[in-house]
Structures are given as structure tokens and as C-alpha cells.
Amino acid sequence: MDMVNINTIYNSEVCPMQRIFVCSALILGLNVSAMGIQTTFAQTEASTAVSPASQATQSLQFHQLSPNIYWVSGGVGNVGIIIGTQGVIVIDTTVSTDTAQQLLAGIKKITDKPVTTVILTHEDADHVNGLTAFPANIEIIAQKNAAKNIANSPTFANAAQYLPNHLIDQQETIVRQGITLKLLHWGPAHTAGDLIVYLPEQHTVFTGDIFTLNQPRTLIHYNKQGSSEGWVTNAQNILALDADTFVVGHGDVQNKAGIAQRVKLVSDERNQIKTLVAQKKTLAEIQKIVGDPPPTPAGSPPPRFAPFSEVVYRELTEKK
Ligand SMILES: [Zn+2]
Numbered sequence: 001m002d003m004v005n006i007n008t009i010y011n012s013e014v015c016p017m018q019r020i021f022v023c024s025a026l027i028l029g030l031n032v033s034a035m036g037i038q039t040t041f042a043q044t045e046a047s048t049a050v051s052p053a054s055q056a057t058q059s060l061q062f063h064q065l066s067p068n069i070y071w072v073s074g075g076v077g078n079v080g081i082i083i084g085t086q087g088v089i090v091i092d093t094t095v096s097t098d099t100a101q102q103l104l105a106g107i108k109k110i111t112d113k114p115v116t117t118v119i120l121t122h123e124d125a126d127h128v129n130g131l132t133a134f135p136a137n138i139e140i141i142a143q144k145n146a147a148k149n150i151a152n153s154p155t156f157a158n159a160a161q162y163l164p165n166h167l168i169d170q171q172e173t174i175v176r177q178g179i180t181l182k183l184l185h186w187g188p189a190h191t192a193g194d195l196i197v198y199l200p201e202q203h204t205v206f207t208g209d210i211f212t213l214n215q216p217r218t219l220i221h222y223n224k225q226g227s228s229e230g231w232v233t234n235a236q237n238i239l240a241l242d243a244d245t246f247v248v249g250h251g252d253v254q255n256k257a258g259i260a261q262r263v264k265l266v267s268d269e270r271n272q273i274k275t276l277v278a279q280k281k282t283l284a285e286i287q288k289i290v291g292d293p294p295p296t297p298a299g300s301p302p303p304r305f306a307p308f309s310e311v312v313y314r315e316l317t318e319k320k
Contacts (some may be wrong), residue, residue, distance in 0.1 A: 060094075060102050062110070063253070066202060071247045072106070075099045076126040080197065080206045080247055081107060084177020087116030091197050091206045091247075093130030100130025117141065117176050119183070120164065121208025121249065122191045123149045123224075131162045139176075141166040143185045146193025149224070168195055189234040190218075190249075192225035196238060204245040210234050211262060213251025217292075217308045218266045228270055228312045235263045266308070273312040283313045 060074040062081075072079040075094030082089040088107060094100045107115065117139040120128050123146040131140070132155075142150065142164035150156055151163050168183045175181070182198040190209040197206040210231065212219050220226040238246070239259050246254040254262075269290060276286045287293065292307040306314075 060099070060106055062106055065204065065245055065247075065253070069199075069202060069204060070110070071206075071253060072103060073252075075103060075130070077124070077209070077249055078247060078251075079103060081110075082177075082179055082199070083111050083113060084116075084179050087113050087177050089117045089119065089176055089179065089181070090115055090134075091119045092121055092127040092208070092249075093118060093134065095126040096129050097133045100133035103130065104133060119181070119197055119206075120146060120150070120195065121197065121206065122146050122194050123153070124191070124209065124221075125153075125155070127208070127249070128153075129155055131156075132159050134162070136161045139166055140164045141168065141174075141183065141195075143168050143193040143195040145225075146191065146195065149193065184237070186234045186237050187230045188225050188227040189220070189231040190226050191221045194234065196234070198241055198243065200242065202245075203243045204247070205238060205241055205243045206247045207238055207249060207259075209249035210238065211246065211248035211251070211254070211259065213248050213254065213258070213262065215250065217269075218262075219305045220308065220311045222306050222311045222314065226311075228308065228315055232263075232267050232270060235259075235266065239263050269308065270312055273309050274316060277313060277316045283310060286313060 060072050062070050062072050064070050068083040070081040070083075072081065072094075076099075077092050077094065079094060080089075080091030082091070088111060090103075090107075094103055104115070115134060115138060118131065118134060118141070120131075120140065120142040122143070128150055140162065144167040147164040147167050156162060168185055170185050172183050173180065174183065179199065180201055182200060184196040184198060185194060186196075188194070190212075194208055194210055196208065196210070199205070209219060218228070218231055220228050220231060239256070244256055246256070246259050248254060272290060273286055276289060281289070287307065287309050290309050292309040
């Protein structure tokens with residue numbers, strides 16, 4: 001595993017399970033479950049496009065949801081694949097060029113159709129850094145706040161052809177390759193630029209990292225203008241969609257009950273913290289009560305994601 005990949009993975013998300021998985025996977029395997037048939041590429045075939053140093057990061061699993069919709073795990077952030085009439089729509093792009101090359105090789109095993117549209121659910125590296133493996137001059141859709149930060153990212157400093165070229169402010173319904181896609185932004189949640197992809201005809205939602213089901217708690221980028229209050233709004237709106245399949249940013253695909261459970265858990269915890277703040281409890285007292293890790297000692301590097309309790313506390317006490 002080269003240093004670029006290590007740094008990207010370690011800086012991208014707090015994903016202990018994913019880290020353990022990608023760092024301990026010594027055998028390169030690209031499993032494609034197409035039409036319910038599980039096939040494994042031979043190592044030599046799959047490794048032609050990647051350097052040996054990066055092989056340990058490559059182990060993508062394709063999961064079929066319906067005849068033309070798949071989700072892919074193993075690329076740190078989950079990916080969605082929608083095969084349309086003449087082309088393929090991809091939602092998020094994995095963590096690196098190498099991993100995205102594996103993704104594209106896997107798509108080729110399913111369909112001959114080219115990738116024509118990429119939709120980015122937000123700006124985090126584990127969802128956008130694979131873009132540079134994609135064909136140039138395709139449509140790249142992102143929420144405008146995310147697009148701005150992607151343009152400022154060093155990864156894309158010399159890759160202007162991969163910057164989002166179709167920006168969403170709040171909501172837009174588009175039809176691509178015969179598929180109706182509702183692109184939804186309900187204000188800040190995980191970041192300031194979250195974009196939810198809803199396929200009303202397929203009753204399927206790609207939530208991005210508003211839902212990270214491999215984590216015990218919701219992750220909010222407070223330093224990227226994410227919002228726990230906004231998270232509750234977004235999560236409730238996602239839950240209210242006429243859908244029964246929810247592909248989350250990290251973790252397994254969910255049904256409505258799974259999403260409802262998470263929305264209730266996080267909303268209840270936020271309400272509890274709000275009550276404790278109103279009672280003038282300190283952050284340390286609140287974190288002890290809700291079972292979050294205590295505040296980082298002075299002088300220690302801060303964790304990438306502040307604990308959920310700290311985000312709520314700061315929102316309620318700093319923005320007055
Ligand atoms: Zn992520």
C-alpha cells in the first residue's frame with residue numbers, strides 16, 4: 001500500500017472496520033455478483049491495472065439490487081451503479097484512482113455501455129478521489145458547496161477536466177439514460193454540500209454519508225459546516241421518501257426500518273444533549289452521560305470527526 005493511499009484512507013473517514021479490512025486484505029479479489037452469479041477475477045487479470053503496492057486496498061464487491069442497479073462495497077465509500085439505455089450512471093467514485101480502475105473494470109464485466117454521468121454525494125476524498133480514473137468530459141454532478149471544495153482540493157489542482165460541471169443548488173429532477181433521478185439537497189448535514197440521489201421509480205435512495213451505518217454514531221464534519229440539526233432534517237426527509245432500498249455511504253444497504261431506527265437513535269440523542277445543554281451541563285459532563293469519548297486533552301491532535309455530542313454542544317453554545 002503506497003503512502004498516498006494510506007494517507008487518503010486514514011484522512012478520509014473514521015472507519016475502523018474499513019481500515020482493518022483494506023489494510024489486512026492481502027489477496028486481491030474483485031467479486032462481481034452479476035445477475036446473482038458470483039464471479040471472482042483471477043489475480044493476474046485484475047492486477048494488470050494496479051501497482052503491486054496498491055493491491056492491498058483493492059477488494060470491491062458488487063451487489064445487485066435490481067436488473068440494472070448495483071451498489072459496490074470495499075472502496076472505502078460505497079458506490080452506486082445504474083445501467084441505463086445507452087450509458088452508465090455512477091454515484092461516487094471510491095477513494096483512489098487505483099480503486100476506481102478496479103471499479104471500472106468491474107462495470108465492464110456487467111455491461112459494455114460507457115459511463116456517461118457521475119454523481120458525487122459530497123466532497124470527501126473517499127467518495128471523489130477515484131474520479132481521475134474515469135473518462136474525461138463526462139457529466140459530473142455535485143452540490144455547489146461540495147463542487148467549490150472539490151475545486152480547491154489539491155487532488156484536482158491539475159485535473160480541471162474532472163471538476164463537477166453540473167451543479168445543484170437545492171433540488172433538481174433529471175432524466176439520464178431513461179432513468180429519472182431526483183437530486184436533493186436539504187441544507188448542511190454530514191457536510192455543507194450533501195446531495196441525496198433518489199430514484200422514485202425504483203424506490204431506491206443513495207444517501208451518501210448522511211448515513212454511515214458502520215459507525216455507532218452519525219459523523220458530522222463540523223469544520224466543513226456540517227450540522228447535527230441539519231442532519232435530523234435531512235434524515236427525516238430521506239426517511240419520508242417513497243423508497244424501500246437505501247444505499248448508505250458506509251455500511252450495508254438498509255430497508256426503511258433500518259433507516260428509521262438510525263434516525264430515531266440519533267434524533268433522541270440530540271434531544272438528550274439539547275436538554276443537558278439547557279441544564280447548563282459542561283461538555284465533559286454531557287459526554288460522560290451519553291457515553292461519548294471525553295474532550296481531547298490540550299496539545300493532542302484533534303480527531304477528524306468531533307464526537308457527536310461535541311458537535312451538538314458547539315452548535316447550541318457557539319452560534320448564539
Ligand atoms: Zn465517506
